[in-house]
Amino acid sequence: MTHTLPDVTTPAGIIRLGNMFCDAKALLTAVELRLFSTLHEKGPSTQEEIRTALGLHGRGLSDFLDLLTALGVLERADGRYRNAPGADACLVQGAPGYVGGFLERSSRNLYPAWGRLAEGLRTGKQQSGSDFEQVTRNPAVLRQFVGMMDGLTNVVGPELAQKYDWSGHGSVLDVGGARGNLCSLIVKAHPHLTGHVFDLPAMAPLFDEKVAEHGLTGRVAFTGGSFFEDPLPHADVVLLGHVLHDWDREQRAYLVGKAYEAVNPGGTLLIYDRMLEDEPAHIENLVISLDMLLVTDGGEEYRASEITAAAEQAGFVSTEVTPLSDYDTLVICRKGA
């Protein structure tokens, strides 16, 4: 994936880079207001039709719509706005490739936390005031959070289902698998597998709902518990996806060791995250690593080499590192038979 950055050798380019948070907030706001879903439903619409449908005041609306047009997520013709193709595929609620859940939570949680980045860097403390305990206590926030996870697993899931050879395995366990979206996508693509998700107990009702939506009720099971305190179920393939980056280095090594115990002999542990490289080239992954500074107590993105070393220490006989999706890295850890 390529990045187009402003020319930061010029004052105008530097100011443009400094203002790019405004571009992002315009997109996040459009998702929050359900603009893309509304345009998908109503078809090309005038500014006035959009104003009425979204219940807006009207001041600033033409600039807002034109900014989204300049950013490429809307198109304007004959005084009517409609979704650009990418927005129609990814930002309309209920579309298979919907990533708006991620953006919605970004708008409500990450965006304000980034406003306190200096404080986060000064203190090393998270700035969102919402650890997993708090997230799971509030049903509305939990729903937003799982929507965010679905936004990411809708992208990673289909690729993981294709990329890894699932033919020699009979079962998959997704540890920290949220409401089971990724596990369901894998079981749907490989119906010979039985699926199992382990996550905090509060996730159970949302899991039931999601698995029913996938038409897999009874084929993907759920066990509630804490992966730090409770035993994990066993499976041929154990997954830890976007989980290790929530924790510090010592906790990550502990979870790799715990996952080793859960993998059946001859099976595999699959770990994916936005892992970092030595060269600071991946803007998106560095941004997510700073997200972890701002929303977790010890989390950060990390290098694949940390995980291959922890896997070796835990007892895995071999490891393989490969790219997954546009931003993730997959580490495949094989257990001896």
Ligand SMILES: C[S@@+](CC[C@H](N)C(=O)[O-])C[C@H]1O[C@@H](n2cnc3c(N)ncnc32)[C@H](O)[C@@H]1O
């Ligand atoms: C960042 S999400 C990743 C979700 C999913 N694996 C994905 O790829 O999108 C981390 C998950 O870990 C779960 N989690 C956090 N603490 C946990 C704990 N102590 N035990 C079990 N699950 C936990 C959260 O509820 C959440 O679903």
